Amino acid sequence: MAALWMLSVSLLLGAWVIDSFISPSQPPLLNFGHLVFFDPSKVHTPSTKEEILSIVYDALENGHHIRVLGSGHSRLAIALSEDVMVSLHKYRGIFKFDKAASQVTVKGGTTIGEVVRYLDERGLALPSLPAITDQTITGAISTATHGTGVEFGNLATMVTGLELVTGEGETLSLSEANHPIIFKAALVSMGLLGVITKVTLQCVPAFxxxxxxxxxxxxxxxxxxxxxxxxxxxxxxxxxxxxxxxxxxxxxxxxxxxxxxxxxxxxxxxxxxxxxxxxxxxxxxxxxxxxxxxxxxxxxxxxxxxxxxxxxxxxxxxxxxxxxxxxxxxxxxxxxxxxxxxxxxxxxxxxxxxxxxxxxxxxxxxxxxxxxxxxxxxxxxxxxxxxxxxxxxxxxxxxxxxxxxxxxxxxxxxxxxxxxxxPHQLYDAYPRLPEFLKIRQELDPSGLFLNQLMRTTFGL
Ligand SMILES: Cc1cc2nc3c(=O)[nH]c(=O)nc-3n(C[C@H](O)[C@H](O)[C@H](O)COP(=O)(O)OP(=O)(O)OC[C@H]3O[C@@H](n4cnc5c(N)ncnc54)[C@H](O)[C@@H]3O)c2cc1C
The missing domain is CATH 3.40.462.10 (FAD-linked oxidases, C-terminal domain)
Structure with missing residues (x-):
């Protein structure tokens, strides 16, 4: 028994030492858990909306493909680009706070943790959260990241509006009032419809x-x-x-x-x-x-x-x-x-x-x-x-x-x-998939935001 405990302590120390020597690069080129290695030909880290637009125009002109990287916490290579990768980690922070409506608008690279700490200082919160908050808000909503509770929806259900730069370089402001159909498609879209540059969240009183x-x-x-x-x-x-x-x-x-x-x-x-x-x-x-x-x-x-x-x-x-x-x-x-x-x-x-x-x-x-x-x-x-x-x-x-x-x-x-x-199993499970793919084709006719995994998964 004592030998087993000794072994566990030494293995634990070994794992800790190895981990301490692996320092995360900025932006992360390994995903969480180091299971996917990103090796794009180019990584952009824009800090303004204008820079994001010019990356999209440039890729369109040169026939490149783009994937947007959040915090890299997804397990498969969904954020991976073999070509151009855009990390929004320099395009983060609070864009607007509407106290009367209890709504906050944040830039695309902002993490969930940054948002909830900002809200807490103002007596507000998000009604339900996942088990970690290092993910970007945009990455999290793009995969329907969720917490738990029969009365609580995933993070994307807390979004009242978002700004999307499409595959044609157009900026769309989406909400229930403005382009409601595209809004429902874009909320959980794995980066397939474009770059989400801003998100507005409905908050609740802190609890x-x-x-x-x-x-x-x-x-x-x-x-x-x-x-x-x-x-x-x-x-x-x-x-x-x-x-x-x-x-x-x-x-x-x-x-x-x-x-x-x-x-x-x-x-x-x-x-x-x-x-x-x-x-x-x-x-x-x-x-x-x-x-x-x-x-x-x-x-x-x-x-x-x-x-x-x-x-x-x-x-x-x-x-x-x-x-x-x-x-x-x-x-x-x-x-x-x-x-x-x-x-x-x-x-x-x-x-x-x-x-x-x-x-x-x-x-x-x-x-x-x-x-x-x-x-x-x-x-x-x-x-x-x-x-x-x-x-x-x-x-x-x-x-x-x-x-x-x-x-x-x-x-x-x-x-x-x-x-x-x-792909056919997705059609069985998601009845609105054909409409989603039609909108994808309209917003991104040249397949700017596709990578190999997305092509295989959706049969594109
Ligand atoms: C330790 C751990 C705990 C987790 N806990 C939970 C949990 O409790 N509940 C849960 O549901 N999930 C959980 N997850 C999964 C995680 O929330 C999702 O994988 C989430 O998508 C990761 O966000 P990210 O910012 O890292 O996005 P990434 O993994 O970098 O990207 C995810 C997708 O979003 C797209 N994307 C990112 N940013 C943008 C943007 N600005 N515009 C357009 N597309 C964009 C990417 O292209 C990609 O397709 C967990 C993951 C880990 C590693």
Whole structure:
């Protein structure tokens, strides 16, 4: 036992030392997790709208292709350009604040974290946030990035207006009142319709959240899934399939005073201690079920706790989370239990080496064409793997997606994470896709904003 702990501490230190020597370049040419290397022939970092326009005109004139890079947090090469890459990290900041309407307009390179901190100083907040806030607002809305809560939509649903520079170099101001059709297409568009240079967000009064973690058995969790989903304002489930454990994390609005977050530091240490075992599990896959049961019982990764803090501190979990590959698949919330059961059976029956938790979150339906919650309340299953082989990725991520298709769950993927699908499967899942592609053709007739992945995915 002592030897195992020694090994875990040395592996942990090793990982930390390696990480300290990798300093991020500006703009990032490696995506988050260093899984995709960007190697464009040219990188532009404009700091004014005029510079953005001249990059577009120049690319049009010279037959180049452009992709816009946010913070590079997407898992696949969706932001990758083999040609010209535009990073807006110098085109950031608050453009306009409308106190009376509780709206803020930000430049395209602004991160979610920068926006929420600015809002907090003015007594405002965004109603729901994802698990980190280092992404740019524009990158996040472009992939329908979301938090959790049956009454809360993804980030793109908070947008009341945006400015888009199209593939013909034209600037469009889009909102429900102005070009409402293009607006619905552009909100979640993976950079396919042009460069989003400005975004206006509808804010709400700042609020505090009480977060609590309730440990449950996985069987109880699955049995009670529909009621658990509505048992708080923002509910998410962290499950571990081999040990049969589950954590129900509820975040509820509260007037209570802010508590210390010492409990998060304990959780942080626990998750760090877990990493060496995960590392071992990726080499000794046949021992994986025992390793996961060991982690669950000895490290107790789901301890009960409760804390109160400002909403954005609670939405964004502070504990360390081992870097991992993820795919996220949304199904109709009414089919959540069946989809989760299907996943569990598939993993346990085939002894798939799943060495991290599986997360379940909930997102309210919307009317944004390429949103995974388009016209249906969503149950989002996040499948995670630590240090996986290609074989595991396809026997788990791709196999589960294909099984959901086969069983008529009409799954929709998160475009900011791993996906591997046929274009015709997109047509089945997104009824407005033909109209989206028609608008894409009109706004970008020369395919200025296409890259290889987008061509393959959308069959262009
Ligand atoms: C640690 C981690 C935690 C995460 N947590 C969550 C979570 O809780 N919920 C969730 O839903 N997702 C989550 N994600 C996924 C993440 O939110 C998305 O991948 C998001 O798109 C990343 O934003 P970005 O700024 O890094 O954009 P990038 O990854 O750089 O780009 C994403 C897409 O947006 C396009 N784009 C970027 N900027 C513009 C622009 N100005 N105009 C036009 N197109 C543009 C790019 O071309 C690309 O197609 C997480 C990712 C990581 C790495």
């Amino acid at each position: 505090r959240l009480q977060e609590s973690l309730e440990p449950l058995s996985l069987d109880d969790c699955i049995r009670q899934l529909p009621t658990l989903a509505t048992s708080g304002h923002h509910v998410k489930l962290w499950t571990e399939l081999y040990s049969g454990t589950c954590a129900v994390i509820r975040m509820n609005r509260t007037e209570q005073e802010v508590t210390g977050n010492g409990v998060m530091r304990i959780l942080d240490i626990k998750w760090r201690l877990m990493e060496p075992f995960l590392f071992l599990s990726s080499w000794f896959q046949s021992q994986l079920p025992s390793i996961m049961r060991f982690i669950a019982s000895y490290i107790n990764i789901f301890p009960a706790y409760s804390l109160v803090d400002k909403s954005y501190n609670v939405f964004v979990p502070t504990p360390y989370f081992p870097s991992n590959l993820q795919t996220e698949i949304a199904v109709d919330r009414s089919k959540c239990t069946d989809a989760f059961q299907l996943l569990r059976n598939m993993v346990l029956d085939n002894r798939i080496p799943v060495n991290l938790i599986t997360e379940v979150r909930f997102v309210r339906s919307d009317d944004i064409w390429l949103s995974p919650s388009y016209q249906r309340d969503g149950c989002y299953l996040t499948l995670m793997l630590y240090n996986p082989s290609d074989k595991t990725v396809s026997s788990y991520f791709s196999a589960f997606y294909q099984e959901l298709v086969r069983m008529n769950f009409t799954p929709r993927v998160h475009f900011g994470k791993y996906f591997d699908l046929e």
